[in-house]
Amino acid sequence: xxxxxxxxxxxxxxxxxxxxxxxxxxxxxxxxxxxxxxxxxxxxxxxxxxxxxxxxxxxxxxxxxxxxxxxxxxxxxxxxxxxxxxxxxxxxxxxxxxxxxxxxxxxxxxxxxxxxxxxxxxxxxxxxxxxxxxxxxxxxxxxxxxxxxxxxxxxxxxxxxxxxxxxxxxxxxxxxxxxxxxxxxxxxxxxxxxxxxxxxxxxxxxxxxxxxxxxxxxxxxxxxxxxxxxxxxxxxxxxxxxxxxxxxxxxxxxxxxxxxxxxxxxxxxxxxxxxxxxxxxxxxxxxxxxxxxxxxxxxxxxxxxxxxxxxxxxxxxxxxxxxxxxxxxxxxxxxxxxxxxxxxxxxxxxxxxxxxxxxxxxxxxxxxxxxxxxxxxxxxxxxxxxxxxxxxxxxxxxxxxxxxxxxxxxxxxxxxx
Amino acid sequence: xxxxxxxxxxxxxxxxxxxxxxxxxxxxxxxxxxxxxxxxxxxxxxxxxxxxxxxxxxxxxxxxxxxxxxxxxxxxxxxxxxxxxxxxxxxxxxxxxxxxxxxxxxxxxxxxxxxxxxxxxxxxxxxxxxxxxxxxxxxxxxxxxxxxxxxxxxxxxxxxxxxxxxxxxxxxxxxxxxxxxxxxxxxxxxxxxxxxxxxxxxxxxxxxxxxxxxxxxxxxxxxxxxxxxxxxxxxxxxxxxxxxxxxxxxxxxxxxxxxxxxxxxxxxxxxxxxxxxxxxxxxxxxxxxxxxxxxxxxxxxxxxxxxxxxxxxxxxxxxxxxxxxxxxxxxxxxxxxxxxxxxxxxxxxxxxxxxxxxxxxxxxxxxxxxxxxxxxxxxxxxxxxxxxxxxxxxxxxxxxxxxxxxxxxxxxxxxxx
Numbered sequence: 001x002x003x004x005x006x007x008x009x010x011x012x013x014x015x016x017x018x019x020x021x022x023x024x025x026x027x028x029x030x031x032x033x034x035x036x037x038x039x040x041x042x043x044x045x046x047x048x049x050x051x052x053x054x055x056x057x058x059x060x061x062x063x064x065x066x067x068x069x070x071x072x073x074x075x076x077x078x079x080x081x082x083x084x085x086x087x088x089x090x091x092x093x094x095x096x097x098x099x100x101x102x103x104x105x106x107x108x109x110x111x112x113x114x115x116x117x118x119x120x121x122x123x124x125x126x127x128x129x130x131x132x133x134x135x136x137x138x139x140x141x142x143x144x145x146x147x148x149x150x151x152x153x154x155x156x157x158x159x160x161x162x163x164x165x166x167x168x169x170x171x172x173x174x175x176x177x178x179x180x181x182x183x184x185x186x187x188x189x190x191x192x193x194x195x196x197x198x199x200x201x202x203x204x205x206x207x208x209x210x211x212x213x214x215x216x217x218x219x220x221x222x223x224x225x226x227x228x229x230x231x232x233x234x235x236x237x238x239x240x241x242x243x244x245x246x247x248x249x250x251x252x253x254x255x256x257x258x259x260x261x262x263x264x265x266x267x268x269x270x271x272x273x274x275x276x277x278x279x280x281x282x283x284x285x286x287x288x289x290x291x292x293x294x295x296x297x298x299x300x301x302x303x304x305x306x307x308x309x310x311x312x313x314x315x316x317x318x319x320x321x322x323x324x325x326x327x328x329x330x331x332x333x334x335x336x337x338x339x340x341x342x343x344x345x346x347x348x349x350x351x352x353x354x355x356x357x358x359x360x361x362x363x364x365x366x367x368x369x370x371x372x373x374x375x376x377x378x379x380x381x382x383x384x385x386x387x388x389x390x391x392x393x394x395x396x397x398x399x400x401x402x403x404x405x406x407x408x409x410x411x412x413x414x415x416x417x
Numbered sequence: 418x419x420x421x422x423x424x425x426x427x428x429x430x431x432x433x434x435x436x437x438x439x440x441x442x443x444x445x446x447x448x449x450x451x452x453x454x455x456x457x458x459x460x461x462x463x464x465x466x467x468x469x470x471x472x473x474x475x476x477x478x479x480x481x482x483x484x485x486x487x488x489x490x491x492x493x494x495x496x497x498x499x500x501x502x503x504x505x506x507x508x509x510x511x512x513x514x515x516x517x518x519x520x521x522x523x524x525x526x527x528x529x530x531x532x533x534x535x536x537x538x539x540x541x542x543x544x545x546x547x548x549x550x551x552x553x554x555x556x557x558x559x560x561x562x563x564x565x566x567x568x569x570x571x572x573x574x575x576x577x578x579x580x581x582x583x584x585x586x587x588x589x590x591x592x593x594x595x596x597x598x599x600x601x602x603x604x605x606x607x608x609x610x611x612x613x614x615x616x617x618x619x620x621x622x623x624x625x626x627x628x629x630x631x632x633x634x635x636x637x638x639x640x641x642x643x644x645x646x647x648x649x650x651x652x653x654x655x656x657x658x659x660x661x662x663x664x665x666x667x668x669x670x671x672x673x674x675x676x677x678x679x680x681x682x683x684x685x686x687x688x689x690x691x692x693x694x695x696x697x698x699x700x701x702x703x704x705x706x707x708x709x710x711x712x713x714x715x716x717x718x719x720x721x722x723x724x725x726x727x728x729x730x731x732x733x734x735x736x737x738x739x740x741x742x743x744x745x746x747x748x749x750x751x752x753x754x755x756x757x758x759x760x761x762x763x764x765x766x767x768x769x770x771x772x773x774x775x776x777x778x779x780x781x782x783x784x785x786x787x788x789x790x791x792x793x794x795x796x797x798x799x800x801x802x803x804x805x806x807x808x809x810x811x812x813x814x815x816x817x818x819x820x821x822x823x824x825x826x827x828x829x830x831x832x833x834x
Contacts, residue, residue, distance in 0.1 A: 013453045015443030019436055022458070026432030036430045037465055039458035041439070048454055055472060212433055276721075282707030283700020286721045290699030291808050293775055301727035303720050304693075304703045310718035310761060344727055358710055391708050 001172060003029050003036045004060035006052055008068040008077045009151055010043040021066040021149075021156055028160060031180055031223045032169060033208060034062065044074040050084055057144055062168070067151030069134035071113040077148060078137075082121055085141060089119040092126050095135040102133055127163035131155045138167045145171065176225045179232035181207075183243060184257055185218040186403040188250040193218050196247050200239065207236050216396045217259070252406055259402040260292050266409045267298040267348075274405075275344035276302035277315050277336040279327070280354035280361075280369065285398045300346045305336065315339045328353050328362035330370050334379045337372035349374040350401055357390040366390075369397045373408060380408065418589060420446055420453045421477035423469055425485040425494045426568055427460040438483040438566075438573055445577060448625060448640045449586060449595060451479065461491040467501055474561055479585070484568030486551035488530040494565060495554075499538055502558060506536040509543050512552040519550055544580035548572045555584045562588065593642050596649035600660060601674055602635045603820045605667040610635050613664050617656065624653050633813045634676075669823055676819040677709050683826045684715040684765075691822075692761035693719035694732050694753040696744070697771035697778075697786065702815045717763045722753065732756045745770050745779035747787055751796045754789035766791040767818055774807040783807075786814045790825060797825065 005022045012019055022039045029036055037059060042052045049068075056063045068077030082089055096118035103110040117134045120126050127136030127147075132155040137148040147164050149156045169178050185193060190213035194201060197220075201209050207224035222239055226232030244251060253262045267274060276285050283304045289295050305311040308327060312319050317335045325331040336351025350373055357366030369384040382404050386393040422439045429436055439456045446453055454476060459469045466485075473480045485494030499506055513535035520527040534551040537543050544553030544564075549572040554565040564581050566573045586595040602610060607630035611618060614637075618626050624641035639656055643649030661668060670679045684691060693702050700721045706712050722728040725744060729736050734752045742748040753768025767790055774783030786801040799821050803810040 012440075013443055013456065014447050015440045015445075018440040019456070023429075023432045023435040026430055028432075030431050037460065037462075038469070039430065039436070039456070041456035043454065045454075051476075052455070059468075278700065282703045282712075282716070283695065283719075283721060284704035284707075286699045286723070287701035287704050287811075290697075290701075290723065290773075291811070293807060295699075296723055299699070299723045301721040301723040301731070302700075304700060304718040306703070306707065306713055306716045306718040314718070314761060344731060356707075390710060394704075394708070 001034050001062055002060045003034050003062040003064065004038045004040065004056040005036065005064045005066070006049075006056060007039070007041045007066045007151075008044065008049060009041075009066075010045075010074070012041045013043045020153055021151070024153065024157055025064055025066070025160060028165060029064075030210070031208075031221065032165075032172065032178060033223075034168075034172070044068065044076060046076050046080045049077065049080045053081065053084055060144075062145045062147070064147045064149065066149045066156055069117065069136070069148060069150045071111075071117050071133075073113075075116075078119065078121075081146060081148065085121075085139075085146075087121045087123070087139075090122050091115075091118050092120045092135060093118075094128070095120070095126065095133075098129075099133050125167060127159050129155055129159055131158060136163065138164055140171075173225050176227060177229045177232050178223065178225050179229055179236065180221060180223045181233075181236050181240070182255050183220045183222070183240065183251055184253045184255075185220070185247070185250040186216070186252050186259060186399060188218060188247060189213070190218045193220070193247060193250075197243060200242065207232075207239055209239065216399050249407075252403065258292075259399055259406070260289050260295075263289065263402050263405055263409075264292050264295055264298055266406060270409065272347040272409075273298055273300050274348040274350065275300045275340045275346035276350040276352070277305050277311075277340040278302065278350075278352045279305050279311070279336070280356045281352045281394050281398055281401075282306055284394055285350065285352060285401055288395075288398050288402070300344050302340055302344060302350075311336070315343065326362040326364065328355055328364040328368055328370060330372075330381045330383065333370035333372035334374070334381050335372075337374040337381075338379055341374040347375070348405070350405070352397060352401055354384070354393070354397060356393050356397075357388075367393055369393070369400070371397070371401045371404060373401075373404060375408060380404075418451050418479055419477045420451050420479040420481065421473040422453065422456045422481045422483070423466075423473060424456070424458045424483045424568075425461065425466060426458075427462075427491070429458045430460045437570055438568070441570065441574055442481055442483070442566075442577060444627075444629075445582060446585075448597065448627065448638065449582075449589065451585075451589070461485065461493060463493050463497045466494065466497045470498065470501055477561075479562045479564070481564045481566065483566045483573055486534065486553070486565060486567045488528075488534050488550075490530075492533075495536065495538075498563060498565065502538075502556075502563075504538045504540070504556075507539050508532075508535050509537045509552060510535075511545070512537070512543065512550075515546075516550050542584060544576050546572055546576055548575060553580065555581055557588075590642055593644060594646045594649050595640065595642050596646055596653065597638060597640045598650075598653050598657070599672050600637045600639070600657065600668055601670045601672075602637070602664070602667040603633070603669050603676060603816060605635060605664060606630070607635045610637070610664060610667075614660060617659065624649075624656055626656065633809075633816055669820065675709075676816055676823070677706050677712075680706065680819050680822055680826075681709050681712055681715055683823060687826065689764040689826075690715055690717050691765040691767065692717045692757045692763035693767040693769070694722055694728075694757040695719065695767075695769045696722050696728070696753070697773045698769045698811050698815055698818075699723055701811055702767065702769060702818055705812075705815050705819070717761045719757055719761060719767075728753070732760065743779040743781065745772055745781040745785055745787060747789075747798045747800065750787035750789035751791070751798050752789075754791035754798075755796055758791040764792065765822070767822070769814060769818055771801070771810075771814060773810050773814075774805075784810055786810070786817070788814070788818045788821060790818075790821060792825060797821075 124137040124139040207222040210221040224232040224235040337349040341349025354369030355361035367386040541554040541556040624639040641649040641652040758766025771786030772778035784803040
């Protein structure tokens with residue numbers, strides 16, 4: 001099955017908004033193994049929309065439309081398609097009731113044009129809109145399937161996932177269930193991960209195995225089809241076990257986990273507190289942790305030691321260590337971690353020093369980072385050589401610090417893996 | 418003149434990235450008065466790309482391509498268009514030199530496929546790439562104009578603005594000059610700004626006035642056409658003077674300024690140093706400043722006082738003040754600022770405390786923020802009531818702190834405005 005997405009809206013052509021609907025629908029369709037060959041964006045113009053439909057019909061079986069279902073005269077997706085396919089429009093009673101109640105609840109008069117939103121193609125399956133007024137549609141002609149969705153992402157996304165997707169799945173997979181699961185990695189690149197799993201990826205079919213890299217993290221999405229959800233899930237579990245067997249040490253979580261969230265959970269479970277002394281990252285490590293609500297349970301605070309004087313006078317790193325080893329060194333990172341732990345009275349202290357770039361710093365080339373972690377009576381340190389731009393290096397250093405902390409805590413705790 | 422944007426890349430069709438290039442190019446073309454009737458996205462497939470070009474040629478005069486100029490076998494935009502138009506490819510010496518130097522500098526061997534990037538159409542104007550290896554192209558056939566741009570936004574955006582746009586402008590405006598200028602605002606919303614400037618926006622023609630909001634900042638882009646650059650610039654200056662007259666107190670900079678960059682410049686000029694004590698923002702203020710290279714000139718460091726004990730024992734805020742006024746209060750923000758200045762020996766101390774959300778904190782509802790600034794013998798404080806989600810509130814608080822610092826420094830320094 002080949003699909004095409006047609007987004008309708010002049011605001012897209014003016015650059016006022018970005019076409020995130022196409023991205024959302026693309027990931028959803030890719031998950032189901034449906035190939036998309038084109039995205040098209042067209043303005044609020046009936047002639048040009050009709051041309052776009054005719055072109056799409058030549059190159060796709062499934063055509064998805066976003067936008068143009070509203071009450072104003074600019075909203076012409078429904079009328080244009082109806083005319084093109086020779087379909088009549090009938091009022092959907094459920095949708096009409098929903099719209100009427102919407103205005104009654106708000107004590108606002110309903111203008112005539114709002115009724116237009118309740119009109120649907122005769123013979124279409126109506127897709128309920130739980131976040132707005134205009135319903136969507138799923139319509140099958142003898143040759144094509146047409147799915148009409150509203151433009152606002154908060155209406156389109158749930159409508160596709162819960163209303164349209166099951167109908168598409170039914171069409172493709174008949175009575176089968178589709179199920180998806182994400183494994184999250186850190187500390188391994190996408191290319192390296194693909195190499196480790198090359199044979200699995202090459203022979204994949206059910207589940208499909210889709211790696212994706214972003215912001216230094218890599219995820220793998222496993223999507224399986226089965227007679228039942230349990231059947232699909234057992235297919236996923238089997239492949240997941242083999243993946244964990246090969247690259248399990250880089251796995252930090254699943255589905256909606258994030259590195260910071262995972263760290264908070266681990267620290268909470270172990271009843272441990274943390275503090276940090278940050279030089280190159282200048283507070284970014286602590287700020288990233290504090291992005292998670294409730295982080296105050298485990299994050300005590302810390303210091304930003306941006307200049308050398310603060311490192312020595314406020315944090316208490318020895319001037320001799322800096323002079324002997326340079327400000328970007330294993331020894332300074334370790335002293336920063338230890339002093340942070342001591343000064344702020346936390347169970348764990350983290351020290352981060354490095355040369356973010358673009359220039360060298362402390363005699364080290366841009367991209368050199370030392371991370372120290374003081375925990376119990378031990379100090380462990382890690383060296384990184386990053387090759388990104390200044391701010392990419394800073395965020396990567398933060399994520400590596402969280403990754404190393406998670407690895408360290410793994411040895412202390414049993415893990416759910 | 419009618420334009421179409423064709424983005425080439427399978428990663429777009431898989432939903433791995435969103436087509437921000439189409440948005441960027443659309444706003445740029447809209448500014449020049451060029452109508453865009455379609456956006457198309459096509460994968461890394463020569464046949465389908467050729468079909469898309471043939472369709473675009475029927476409906477547009479100017480066709481812009483993004484992506485597919487790199488060294489790998491997936492990068493087929495250039496070859497496909499050359500073949501379609503019957504053009505031969507020749508090596509651009511400047512581009513080749515740039516690529517060779519790129520590998521030499523990094524001490525990495527240059528593989529043969531990298532040379533492919535220096536190939537350009539015979540007769541095309543070459544668009545220099547200052548942020549990557551693959552050059553772009555501007556090519557005019559007897560019927561159409563073709564612009565080829567690289568896929569990464571950080572390469573595409575400057576290449577379009579500084580290399581391609583002047584060529585398009587020359588084509589449209591003949592001997593006239595087009596000139597664009599951005600005014601940057603903070604502390605005023607987009608709706609409020611538009612209301613203040615409504616009559617100017619409604620009657621705009623030359624320059625055009627385009628407001629845009631993002632991340633709590635608002636910008637206005639003024640674009641003028643004139644016989645000479647000086648002529649266009651004088652038209653912009655006239656409208657800018659009226660805008661500054663009405664809403665000048667919210668202006669913090671122009672063009673590529675950022676709040677943090679502006680603050681660094683002001684502090685450097687005045688030879689002042691800064692430190693901060695952060696609670697709700699947990700290091701984000703200092704991290705945002707440190708995103709600017711060379712910030713070590715003015716940023717000393719500071720403390721993240723995430724829990725109350727650290728505020729009292731490490732920073733030296735009085736327990737009595739916290740008990741009497743709550744941890745989210747004017748008094749605590751001011752003490753944090755003063756103690757930061759004292760402890761870290763900086764000229765300016767900043768204190769930020771608040772309830773980021775989702776829950777209330779220190780007896781204050783989510784979104785309440787207090788910012789204290791200690792400078793010379795004075796402490797000034799500011800109260801915010803933000804209505805965003807947790808992390809939006811945190812970044813807004815940081816930007817407001819920088820905004821207030823800039824305002825405070827304005828009274829101390831003469832300004833270029």
